[in-house]
Amino acid sequence: MNIFVTGACGYKGSVLVPKLLAKGHKITALDTQWFGNMLEPHANLTVKKGDVRETTAADLKGVDTIIHLASVANDPCSDLDPKLTWEISALGTMQLADKAMRAGVKQFIYASSGSVYGVKDEDQVTEDLTLEPISEYNKTKMVAERVLLSYADKFTVQIVRPATVCGVSPRMRLDVSVNMLTMQALTKGKITLFGGEQVRPNIHIDDITDLYVYLLEHPEIRGVFNAGFENLSIRAIAERIASRIPAEITITASNDPRSYRLNSDRLLATGFRPKKTVDDAIAEITAKYKAGALQDEDRFYNLRWMKKGYAQ
Numbered sequence: 233m234n235i236f237v238t239g240a241c242g243y244k245g246s247v248l249v250p251k252l253l254a255k256g257h258k259i260t261a262l263d264t265q266w267f268g269n270m271l272e273p274h275a276n277l278t279v280k281k282g283d284v285r286e287t288t289a290a291d292l293k294g295v296d297t298i299i300h301l302a303s304v305a306n307d308p309c310s311d312l313d314p315k316l317t318w319e320i321s322a323l324g325t326m327q328l329a330d331k332a333m334r335a336g337v338k339q340f341i342y343a344s345s346g347s348v349y350g351v352k353d354e355d356q357v358t359e360d361l362t363l364e365p366i367s368e369y370n371k372t373k374m375v376a377e378r379v380l381l382s383y384a385d386k387f388t389v390q391i392v393r394p395a396t397v398c399g400v401s402p403r404m405r406l407d408v409s410v411n412m413l414t415m416q417a418l419t420k421g422k423i424t425l426f427g428g429e430q431v432r433p434n435i436h437i438d439d440i441t442d443l444y445v446y447l448l449e450h451p452e453i454r455g456v457f458n459a460g461f462e463n464l465s466i467r468a469i470a471e472r473i474a475s476r477i478p479a480e481i482t483i484t485a486s487n488d489p490r491s492y493r494l495n496s497d498r499l500l501a502t503g504f505r506p507k508k509t510v511d512d513a514i515a516e517i518t519a520k521y522k523a524g525a526l527q528d529e530d531r532f533y534n535l536r537w538m539k540k541g542y543a544q
Contacts, residue, residue, distance in 0.1 A: 233257045233258070233296045233448075234257070234260070234294050234295050234297075235252060235257050235258070235259050235260070235295070235296065235297045235298075235299060235300075235448070236259075236260045236262065236291065236292060236295045236297070236298045236299070236300055236337075237249060237252070237259055237260070237261050237262065237299045237300070238262045238263070238284050238287075238300045238302035238328070238480070239262075239269065239284075239300070239301030239302030239303065239343075240262060240263050240271065240279070240301070240305075241257070241261065241264055241269045241270065241271060241279070241403060242264035242267070242301060242302075242305070242400045242403055242406070243305075243397065243403050243404070243405045244264065244301055244343070244397060244401070244438070244441055244444075245261070245263065245402050245403070245439060246270045246271060246303050246401050246402040246403040247402070247438070247441045248299070248301075248374055248435050248441040248444055249261055249271055249277065249441070249444070250271075250272070251441055251442070252275055252445065252448075252458065253277060253443055255445070255515070256276075257276065258276045259274075259276060259277050259278070260278045260280060260291065261279045261280065261529060262280050262282055262287065262291070262302070262498050262544070263278060263279070263280075263281065263282075263471070264281070264282065264285065264302075265281050266538070267403055267531060267534070268403065268531070269281075270401075270403045271402075274530060275431065281334070282318065283324070283535055284300075284302045284318065284320060284324040284325075284327075284328060285319060285324045285327060285543045286324065286325070286338065287328055287331060287405050289331060289333075289334065289335060290297060290371070292331055292335035292337060293335060295332075295335060295337050295339065296337065296338050296339065297337065297338065297339040297340070298328065298339070298340045298341065299336055299341045299343075299444055299448070300325065300340065300341065300342045300343060302320070302321075303317075303320060303321040303343075303369075303372070303373070304316065304317040304320055304321055304339070304369070305369075305390035305534055307533075309481055309495050313390070314368045317368050317369065317372055318327065318372055319415045319473045320366070320374065320377055320435075321328065321369070321372035321376060322372040322375045322379075323484050325376035325379055325380065325465050326376070326379045329379055329380055329383050329480055329493060330385065331374075332382055332383075332385060332386065334361065338387050338388060338451070339348065339387060339388040339448070340383070340387055340388065340390070341390045341391070341392070341444055341447050341448065342376065342377070342380050342389070342390070342391045342525050343392055343444075343523065344367070344373045344374075344376065344377050344391050344392060344393045344394075344396065344456075345366070345370060345394065345459055346393045346394055346395050346396075346433055346458060346459070346494045347367075347368050347370050347373075347490060347492055348363045348365050348373050348374045348377070348393060349361055349362075349364065349365075349492070350364035350365055350366045350370065351364075351376055351490050351491070351492075352361070352492075352493070353394045355409055356493070356495040357458070357492070357493045357494050357495055358495045358497070358498070359393070359457065359458055359498055360454075360459070363463055365479060365518075368405050369425045369488050370401060370456060370515070371537075377391050377456070380435050381456075384454070387391030388451045388454055389454060389455075389515045390447045390451075390454060391455070391456040391457065391459075392440075392443060392444070392447070392457055393456065393457065393459065393494070394410055394435055394440050394459045394460065395432070395433030395459060395460025395461070395492075396408050396410070396432050396434050396435070396437040396460075396495050397433055397434075397435055397436070397437050397440055398410035398411055398434065398436060398510060398513035399411070399435065399436045399437035399438060399512070399513040399516055399517070400437070400513075400517055400520055400526070400540070401437055403536065404526065405513060405533075406529075406532040406533055407530055407534055407535065407536075408531045409432055409434075409466060410434060410468060410469055410473075410513050410514065410515070410517075411511055411517060412467075412477065413469055413470055413518045414427075414473050414477070414514050414518065415517070415521070416479070417473050417474065417477040417478075417479035417529075418477060418517075418518065418521045420479075421478060421479050421480065422479055422480045422481075422482060423470045423473060423474065423479050423480070423481045423482070424482050424484065425466055425467060425468065425470055425481065425482065425483045425484070426467050426483075426484055426485070426486035426487075427483070427485070427486030427488065428467035428470070428483045429465050429467060429491075429492050430465065430466050430486070430488070431463055431464065431465050431466075431491035431493055431500065432463070432464065432465075432466065432469075432491070432492055433460030433461075433463045433492055433493055433494040434460060434461070434462045434463075434469075434510050435459055435460050435461060435506070436450075436506065436508035436509060436510070436512055436513055437513075438507065438508050439459075439461070439506040439507060439508055440459060442507070443459055443499075443504060446504050450502070453502050455494070457498055457499040457502075458494045458495060458496045458498065458499060459494075459496055459499055460496055460498060460505045461495035461509075462471065462509060462510050464510065465492065467481075467483070469510065470512060471490070472510060472511060476514055476515070476518065477502045477518060487531045
């Protein structure tokens, strides 16, 4: 199968693309490479350095499936340049969907976000609840979803609303909760929490990338799906880390009491099953660090790297 992956050199893409190649697919990997390119060369892999807004008809010729991961990731980065965020994450998706239809693409898998719901009081946040995004990042994801669903009669549309991803990737991120707190414990012997009672849903990077492969192989599964299997408070995550790595937990006041929870029963009903946990992610990050294969570097923090001017 010919697959076009946007954001292919990112945190998730760098894990997903090798899995697709191992299954014999032919991949065109598009990425701005703001954070580098960690993909290993492969006979069935073509890496194109570029912006999703620059996708051409030639790029999509013969493509069966698009897996669209590209966006300006997370709230702080999106707030740096809201105009750019809207152009890449919303307008870029709209343009890509139109080009996909014209090119005869059969399947479109989109990485949205579990944060599109905004702040909810419900313990079980299902796909049927209203979307009330509160940041530029969340809003662009909601708009992109609605654009893609309008093409549901043209090609298979599969939208995933992932929880916060954790675990090791060749293009590592240390600005997501589990990864960040684990690195604090390893490098400082101290974990600093702002509040701590905020709840965040989590999913291991192997599970989210396995889910994209699963949907690829099951085009009959259509629609919108939450993907998060452990709703944990930040304090609970810190305590799990401290049980493995000797570290002091320090809690300070927070002006951000927001909690996000996800119910993924709809996804589980399709037959998909997660295989890994937050504990696995903590163990894997710890092992990488102790082996000298992972360091605490600015390039693993999106906002720091973008402020330095490398993301351009």
